[in-house]
Amino acid sequence: MPEPRTPSIYSIAAHRGFADALVAGLIPRYREDNFGLARLTLMLPSRRTVRTVTEAFVRASGGALILPRMVVVGDLDLDETLGAGLDPIGGPDIAPAVDPVVRQLILSRLLRDEMSAQPGASVPGEAALLRLARGVGETIDRLLIEDITPERLLDPAVIGLVGDLAEHWQNATLVFARVLARWQAELAERGMCDAPARRNHLLRALAARWRAAPPPHPVVAAGVTSAAPAVAALLRVISELPGGAVILPDLDLSLHDGVWQALGHAGAPAEDGQIFGAQVFGRGDIVTHPQYHLKLLLNRMGVARGEVQPWHRAGLAAARPARSRAISNLFLPPFASTAWATLPAPERSLSGVRVMECANPAEEALAIAILVRRALEVPERRVAMITPDRGLAERVIGELQRWSIGADDSAGRALPQTAAGRVLLLLAETWAERAAPVPLIALLGAPLVAAGEGRANWLDQVRRLDLALRGPRPAPGVTGLRDHLSAARRPDPRLIAWWDDVALLLAPMLASDEPVPLAYALATLVETAEALCGEGLWAQADGRALATFVEDWSAAAGDPALAETLVDPAELPALLRDALDQVAVRPPYGGHSRLAIYGLLEARMSRADLVICGGLVEGTWPAAPATDPMLAPAVLRALGIPGADFRIGLAAHDFAAALGAPEVVLSHALRDVSGPAVPSRFLLRIRAMTDHAEIETDALLWARGIDRSDPVPFHPRPQPMPSAQQRRVDIAATALDRLRGDPYQFYASAILRLASLDALDADPSPAWRGTAVHAILEAWHKAGAPPGELVPLAERALGEMNAHPLMRALWGPRLLDALLWIEEEQDRLLGEGREVAAFERWGAIEIRGVKIKGRADRIDRLPDGTLAIVDYKTGGPPKARMVQEGFALQLGLIGMIAAEGGIADLAGLPNRFEYWSLARRRDGSGFGWAEEPILEGRKRSGVLREDFLPETRRYLHDALDKWILGSEPFTARLNPDLPGYTDYDHVMRLDEWQGRDT
Numbered sequence: 001m002p003e004p005r006t007p008s009i010y011s012i013a014a015h016r017g018f019a020d021a022l023v024a025g026l027i028p029r030y031r032e033d034n035f036g037l038a039r040l041t042l043m044l045p046s047r048r049t050v051r052t053v054t055e056a057f058v059r060a061s062g063g064a065l066i067l068p069r070m071v072v073v074g075d076l077d078l079d080e081t082l083g084a085g086l087d088p089i090g091g092p093d094i095a096p097a098v099d100p101v102v103r104q105l106i107l108s109r110l111l112r113d114e115m116s117a118q119p120g121a122s123v124p125g126e127a128a129l130l131r132l133a134r135g136v137g138e139t140i141d142r143l144l145i146e147d148i149t150p151e152r153l154l155d156p157a158v159i160g161l162v163g164d165l166a167e168h169w170q171n172a173t174l175v176f177a178r179v180l181a182r183w184q185a186e187l188a189e190r191g192m193c194d195a196p197a198r199r200n201h202l203l204r205a206l207a208a209r210w211r212a213a214p215p216p217h218p219v220v221a222a223g224v225t226s227a228a229p230a231v232a233a234l235l236r237v238i239s240e241l242p243g244g245a246v247i248l249p250d251l252d253l254s255l256h257d258g259v260w261q262a263l264g265h266a267g268a269p270a271e272d273g274q275i276f277g278a279q280v281f282g283r284g285d286i287v288t289h290p291q292y293h294l295k296l297l298l299n300r301m302g303v304a305r306g307e308v309q310p311w312h313r314a315g316l317a318a319a320r321p322a323r324s325r326a327i328s329n330l331f332l333p334p335f336a337s338t339a340w341a342t343l344p345a346p347e348r349s350l351s352g353v354r355v356m357e358c359a360n361p362a363e364e365a366l367a368i369a370i371l372v373r374r375a376l377e378v379p380e381r382r383v384a385m386i387t388p389d390r391g392l393a394e395r396v397i398g399e400l401q402r403w404s405i406g407a408d409d410s411a412g413r414a415l416p417q418t419a420a421g422r423v424l425l426l427l428a429e430t431w432a433e434r435a436a437p438v439p440l441i442a443l444l445g446a447p448l449v450a451a452g453e454g455r456a457n458w459l460d461q462v463r464r465l466d467l468a469l470r471g472p473r474p475a476p477g478v479t480g481l482r483d484h485l486s487a488a489r490r491p492d493p494r495l496i497a498w499w500d501d502v503a504l505l506l507a508p509m510l511a512s513d514e515p516v517p518l519a520y521a522l523a524t525l526v527e528t529a530e531a532l533c534g535e536g537l538w539a540q541a542d543g544r545a546l547a548t549f550v551e552d553w554s555a556a557a558g559d560p561a562l563a564e565t566l567v568d569p570a571e572l573p574a575l576l577r578d579a580l581d582q583v584a585v586r587p588p589y590g591g592h593s594r595l596a597i598y599g600l601l602e603a604r605m606s607r608a609d610l611v612i613c614g615g616l617v618e619g620t621w622p623a624a625p626a627t628d629p630m631l632a633p634a635v636l637r638a639l640g641i642p643g644a645d646f647r648i649g650l651a652a653h654d655f656a657a658a659l660g661a662p663e664v665v666l667s668h669a670l671r672d673v674s675g676p677a678v679p680s681r682f683l684l685r686i687r688a689m690t691d692h693a694e695i696e697t698d699a700l701l702w703a704r705g706i707d708r709s710d711p712v713p714f715h716p717r718p719q720p721m722p723s724a725q726q727r728r729v730d731i732a733a734t735a736l737d738r739l740r741g742d743p744y745q746f747y748a749s750a751i752l753r754l755a756s757l758d759a760l761d762a763d764p765s766p767a768w769r770g771t772a773v774h775a776i777l778e779a780w781h782k783a784g785a786p787p788g789e790l791v792p793l794a795e796r797a798l799g800e801m802n803a804h805p806l807m808r809a810l811w812g813p814r815l816l817d818a819l820l821w822i823e824e825e826q827d828r829l830l831g832e833g834r835e836v837a838a839f840e841r842w843g844a845i846e847i848r849g850v851k852i853k854g855r856a857d858r859i860d861r862l863p864d865g866t867l868a869i870v871d872y873k874t875g876g877p878p879k880a881r882m883v884q885e886g887f888a889l890q891l892g893l894i895g896m897i898a899a900e901g902g903i904a905d906l907a908g909l910p911n912r913f914e915y916w917s918l919a920r921r922r923d924g925s926g927f928g929w930a931e932e933p934i935l936e937g938r939k940r941s942g943v944l945r946e947d948f949l950p951e952t953r954r955y956l957h958d959a960l961d962k963w964i965l966g967s968e969p970f971t972a973r974l975n976p977d978l979p980g981y982t983d984y985d986h987v988m989r990l991d992e993w994q995g996r997d998t
Contacts (some may be wrong), residue, residue: 017607218243411599733854821928892952
């Protein structure tokens with residue numbers, strides 16, 4: 001065995017670009033007549049870093065250059081495993097790693113078993129179990145990365161700590177321990193291991209092989225900051241190899257020794273030679289410091305900070321070394337930050353760093369886009385935006401389209417946000433909701449569905465189906481929807497035929513709503529997706545990612561141990577969304593060559609002339625610490641696993657690295673969608689340490705003014721003046737009130753023929769409830785109004801309605817109570833000799849050449865031969881004063897039509913005018929009551945019975961004279977105090993002129 005050498009460990013300061021500085025030092029050290037670099041093995045943390053370093057070699061080469069061999073250690077945060085150079089085919093005899101999807105599904109099954117065995121415990125659905133299983137798998141990985149065996153959970157200190165926790169933590173720890181034990185037995189039976197365990201074995205085997213027989217070629221590990229014990233051991237071996245070196249990013253060599261020691265033990269041996277074990281991440285450790293994880297790595301390598309050297313060479317340009325000292329001072333622990341008051345100005349001044357404070361995320365995105373646009377005007381100037389806020393990144397990408405600047409978010413987009421992922425999710429939602437209108441229309445109109453030459457015709461039919469499905473939800477399934485289309489007032493044969501073809505495509509998926517095997521569910525979704533989209537579903541990057549996802553999950557779901565796992569179709573959307581959210585679709589090359597948009601992980605080791613850090617608010621950067629779902633923080637700390645605050649230290653290190661760029665803009669918004677936002681703690685430190693941080697104002701001024709235009713005068717109150725020919729329209733009995741109270745609404749509906757659309761899957765509106773009541777009463781009257789049959793008929797009708805169960809539960813009993821009153825009232829009137837003469841009957845008359853039409857809810861024949869006009873109301877009837885003032889004329893118009901013989905087979909003079917309301921009685925004794933809007937001794941308003949029709953006729957002629965046959969403008973809200981419909985408020989731009997027209 002060769003003699004150990006002094007470890008060669010270097011650090012590249014924050015003010016130097018890591019990739020460029022790395023390459024600038026590697027070329028003179030290993031070039032050796034153009035072939036030395038080819039013999040060099042460069043170990044890098046991730047595949048993205050390989051691309052970054054390759055670009056740095058191209059910039060520094062100055063000509064032809066043979067690149068070194070680059071191998072990837074794998075970034076677990078980016079779901080990367082060891083590269084082929086460290087995990088070769090036919091390598092050491094180490095058990096293969098279990099498929100991560102198989103593991104998640106098996107852990108879900110084990111969780112269900114263990115939670116079912118807990119007394120009084122409720123087992124969540126499959127989607128929630130899979131989400132919990134993913135969290136359990138991440139906890140297992142954290143244990144394995146830190147070389148913590150399951151037996152550590154049985155340590156008396158850990159058991160005693162668990163006993164002091166709250167009951168729910170005790171139960172969760174017990175379930176986790178049992179699941180972990182059963183999982184280890186499952187792995188042993190399969191002859192497999194977890195991916196982190198295999199990674200540890202491979203790295204240790206490689207370290208042992210190189211320790212025993214150093215490779216003939218030099219090996220350099222650069223940018224690897226993982227402090228996992230197996231990684232630290234390999235890095236120690238590499239640092240001692242002939243020609244080997246370990247190069248760390250942003251290790252602060254100027255940090256005061258006292259501050260370095262105050263960061264905590266960080267895995268260092270105690271004075272008695274024992275490792276602190278459970279105190280690796282002790283309560284006194286400052287794990288949120290950006291240097292803490294590097295100290296942990298050095299301690300596990302057995303290297304003192306004093307042994308680390310700066311990586312540089314003579315003549316290498318340094319940007320601003322004073323910036324590095326200021327960055328170091330910026331993150332001093334609380335007890336040491338008192339030194340800020342006495343620091344020299346250069347050591348607390350962040351020259352070249354500007355802060356941009358925006359009002360909201362929209363303004364922030366536009367201001368960042370303006371900064372990017374301005375910077376790209378400078379030739380060869382590189383720009384990088386770094387943000388963990390993917391929503392902000394999407395906004396910036398959209399704003400850059402103003403100037404046709406293409407930008408790619410290297411962190412990628414979650415698969416559900418892509419076209420292919422949306423198709424699969426919409427199919428799952430359509431299955432779960434049995435072809436409910438909202439997911440169905442969204443699915444059929446998705447960009448990938450029916451793409452090609454027939455797309456235009458397909459969308460025409462989708463729009464017709466959209467219109468046909470407006471309103472409350474029809475019956476579930478393809479058959480219920482077809483019945484709904486056939487029962488329309490004007491069925492569309494072409495639409496029905498088209499829907500029959502679509503139903504054939506959806507039928508395999510909607511054949512049953514019983515739980516099915518997961519593999520069957522995925523196969524059915526894919527089959528239906530291909531039937532709708534064809535091969536184009538898989539053509540783009542998102543389609544290829546979706547294909548990989550489906551293959552992985554289908555293969556895992558087909559595992560023999562999971563054959564009995566069933567999933568309810570109602571849970572498929574949540575299950576698939578959680579799973580698809582874990583898949584990031586990263587764009588191929590194609591954006592601007594000098595612009596990059598990074599997430600925090602992707603930004604590591606990148607370099608740019610201008611770095612814009614966006615989304616610097618608490619909860620985003622740094623992210624809010626997430627609690628482990630099964631193990632309490634105290635248990636994790638006792639086991640020696642980094643806690644949630646450890647991630648804050650990593651985020652601080654990323655922030656410190658970004659501050660090293662030549663020019664930096666730190667951006668945050670004062671508000672987000674939920675309310676006021678708190679600036680990031682890193683920004684607050686900058687404001688506290690520096691005398692005055694430089695403020696970016698130009699970009700904000702541009703952002704606030706770029707879309708500003710000259711003020712537009714307020715829109716005047718609408719007063720349309722259609723021609724005489726356009727005015728000659730029919731007047732419905734229900735429309736005369738609207739004509740007199742708000743002529744513009746009559747103009748929009750009767751002349752322009754504009755009608756508001758109900759929403760898809762809308763809640764039952766008052767109009768819908770009124771239609772349902774009229775249908776029930778019409779069916780009862782058609783059956784001869786048999787005594788005792790109205791309420792059973794209504795119950796059957798309510799059962800057949802596909803209304804929301806809550807609506808039926810709340811409205812149904814009220815309706816039945818009111819219908820019971822109608823039946824009792826009907827019996828009483830029959831006893832008085834009053835009979836139903838007509839119901840739901842249309843009629844029309846012509847007055848002065850204008851057709852007046854309407855439908856009578858009910859007309860009774862009184863004993864003296866006169867008629868009683870009845871209008872059913874699901875709510876309260878109009879006030880008598882509204883009738884008196886001519887704003888509730890429906891009863892009078894129906895009476896006029898009946899009196900002049902406008903209703904077939906009905907003759908007689910109307911003498912009574914009644915509203916039958918199904919609302920609660922005024923005395924609160926029940927539902928259902930009747931009243932006449934006429935002047936009586938107890939009323940101070942109303943119309944005399946004998947004057948009812950003449951007054952109606954007078955108001956009708958007045959309306960005809962003014963608007964239909966006259967030249968009055970159809971003024972909006974002529975009577976603003978009149979309660980009425982609001983369907984046309986947006987069309988008349990009510991908010992713009994109301995209150996300003998005077």
